[in-house]
Amino acid sequence: MKILVINSGSSSIKYKFFDMPRNKLLTCGKIEHIGEEGSDIINHYTGLKLILGKIDSVDAVGHRVVHGAETFKKPVIVDDSVIKKIKQCCSIAPLHNPANLAGILACNKLLAGVKQVAVFDTAFHQTIPDYAYIYGLPYEFYTKFNIRKYGFHGTSHEYVAHEAAHILKKPIDKLKVITCHLGNGCSICAVDKGKSVDTSMGFTPLEGLVMGTRCGDVDPALITHIMRKKRLDMHEMDNLLNKASGLKGISGISNDMRILETKANSGDMRARLARDIFAYRIRKYIGAYITVMSGCDCLVFTGGIGENQATIRKKITKNLFNHFRKSPKILVIPTNEELMIAKQTFKLIKG
Ligand code: ADP
Numbered sequence: 001m002k003i004l005v006i007n008s009g010s011s012s013i014k015y016k017f018f019d020m021p022r023n024k025l026l027t028c029g030k031i032e033h034i035g036e037e038g039s040d041i042i043n044h045y046t047g048l049k050l051i052l053g054k055i056d057s058v059d060a061v062g063h064r065v066v067h068g069a070e071t072f073k074k075p076v077i078v079d080d081s082v083i084k085k086i087k088q089c090c091s092i093a094p095l096h097n098p099a100n101l102a103g104i105l106a107c108n109k110l111l112a113g114v115k116q117v118a119v120f121d122t123a124f125h126q127t128i129p130d131y132a133y134i135y136g137l138p139y140e141f142y143t144k145f146n147i148r149k150y151g152f153h154g155t156s157h158e159y160v161a162h163e164a165a166h167i168l169k170k171p172i173d174k175l176k177v178i179t180c181h182l183g184n185g186c187s188i189c190a191v192d193k194g195k196s197v198d199t200s201m202g203f204t205p206l207e208g209l210v211m212g213t214r215c216g217d218v219d220p221a222l223i224t225h226i227m228r229k230k231r232l233d234m235h236e237m238d239n240l241l242n243k244a245s246g247l248k249g250i251s252g253i254s255n256d257m258r259i260l261e262t263k264a265n266s267g268d269m270r271a272r273l274a275r276d277i278f279a280y281r282i283r284k285y286i287g288a289y290i291t292v293m294s295g296c297d298c299l300v301f302t303g304g305i306g307e308n309q310a311t312i313r314k315k316i317t318k319n320l321f322n323h324f325r326k327s328p329k330i331l332v333i334p335t336n337e338e339l340m341i342a343k344q345t346f347k348l349i350k351g
Helices: 044-052 080-092 097-110 123-127 140-145 154-168 221-230 234-243 246-251 257-265 269-293 303-308 310-317 337-350
Strands: 002-008 013-019 024-031 060-065 115-120 176-182 186-192 195-199 298-302 329-332
Touching: 002 044, 002 097, 002 337, 013 044, 013 337, 024 044, 044 097, 060 097, 060 337, 080 097, 097 115, 115 337, 123 154, 123 195, 154 176, 154 186, 154 195, 154 298, 154 329, 154 337, 176 269, 176 303, 186 269, 195 269, 221 234, 246 257, 246 269, 257 269, 257 310, 269 310, 298 303, 303 310, 310 329
Parallel strands: 002 060, 060 115, 176 298, 298 329
Antiparallel strands: 002 013, 013 024, 176 186, 186 195
């Protein structure tokens, strides 16, 4: 079965075309500048048409959808009611879900009759217990406005946790795994017996670890304090937390950890600090998740930093497991969210 996996963003569509169940990547690519001034690609429909011109005989499509709220706990075959529900999730994911939906609607038109599956970034975390996903806010904020921890990068955490079990030759339901997805966006997940029991990202991807340009956890009282002090409006404040903070904001140099490593090694104090804060926050979360699961058999690193930067991994793991009788295995596993989406699409369609 030939499966096209689509990751549709606001101005781009990334795609990978697989032959399943052989897990064989046939081709991949990216269409950019959708809807931008001066671009020939006026919308997602035109973008998808270009992609379909490069590949033949699509049997099914798997879509990455960022937010499934509490509605979607696993992948689903797309129909009108699913489209309606994904639309409803747009209010809590206004930056991502409309673009994901645009990809689905374009496929509906261009590939009429071809089955489509939606795979949600949040779905894997739907097993997190209520005491871990409810915030310390008035309870009505959860019941009335759906405000709770959702978590993201679910497809990646699930994929690498399963790969870890495969590498260790142990059934996943016998393992306690901590997965660290460290890319531009970073999150960490406690996977107990194959199920997510806690994760660092929250209602939005801003919570948790220090990331490329996102601040991660801060004192929430700082938001109003900074807005008052710097006279920022909501949009400017949002921008500060999401785009000007994290590694970029601390170092004043870059959000790219490779550049920061080089600068830190040549004595730049703020690059060193950014790197140290990054590693320290991850260590702290690992400690918390060992407690959450009463142990850990395996720690997995993935994402651009997790896969490629051994010095950062070393910084995070130095003496980390000294108090363990048997140290957990530390694995580096390249993530492959698209393959996971292709696998889930195949599984669902094959029934
Ligand atoms: P995204 O979250 O955008 O997918 P990536 O997973 O590509 O991001 O990770 C980007 C981060 O990984 C950057 O901080 C970059 O410096 C770091 N990195 C380190 N080595 C590499 C590499 N060989 N290729 C890509 N990114 C790398």
